[in-house]
Amino acid sequence: MADVQETRHQWRVPRGIVALKAAGAVLCAALAITGDGWLLFLAGVAALGFAVLAGRDLVAPVRLAAGEDGLVVSGLGGRERISWNDVDRIRVNTNRRYGLTTELLEIDAGEQIHLFSRFDLGEPVVAVAEALMRLRP
Template sequence: MAGVEESRHEWRVPRRIVALKAAGTMLCGVLAIAGDGPQLFLAGVATVGFGLLTGRDLVAPVRLAAGQDGLVVTGFSGRERISWNDVDRIRVDSHRRYGLTTELLEIDAGEQIHLFSRFDLGEPVVDVAEMLMRMRP
């Protein structure tokens, strides 16, 4: 049974990120209540946006799971299973702009490309990419 546990990995949204999104929802909600005119509209839109992101993180915290049979990707559109045969490429896309480096894990599965940041996975994307490459048959 230990082999089964070791062959399956999950990456989820960190709790602190969910808490920050929830705090953003509350802050924007307070601004919407206190505001008027354009401020009310913008704060209301931001409240709904943060609320949707927070809800998604609470309902489906696991963004990526990998096992011997392939990957499971979870997002706004639901869950999708991708077999290892359908995965064309796994790479880390790194961009440097305004003194900040942004890294995204890119999983190319035919006509679909799935992108994940460290805020989606709870770990540095380079580490996740290396683990996926080791798991891939």
């Protein structure tokens, strides 16, 4: 069992990102309290959204784990184990719009596609994709 733990890699949401989401929830809640009408409604919805995202990051901080036996993907819906045999493709999807470049790690596992950004993984997605390719048998 010690050998499996040594080859297991984990990627988690950075604490700074969780703190930003929590701060956004507090700021929007403060706006909701001081506002009226539409400001109350919109700031309340934004506060709730930020709180849900921060809560998800606290409940499931490790988004992706990989080892010789396969992958473990975590989120609000729980954890899902994916065997390497079920992984059809691992790639980095790069989009350029409005002067911004967005990279997403795409893991195609049959009928499911899992997408991760660097804010989910705490590392550049290209480095994570390369690590997954090295681990994949």
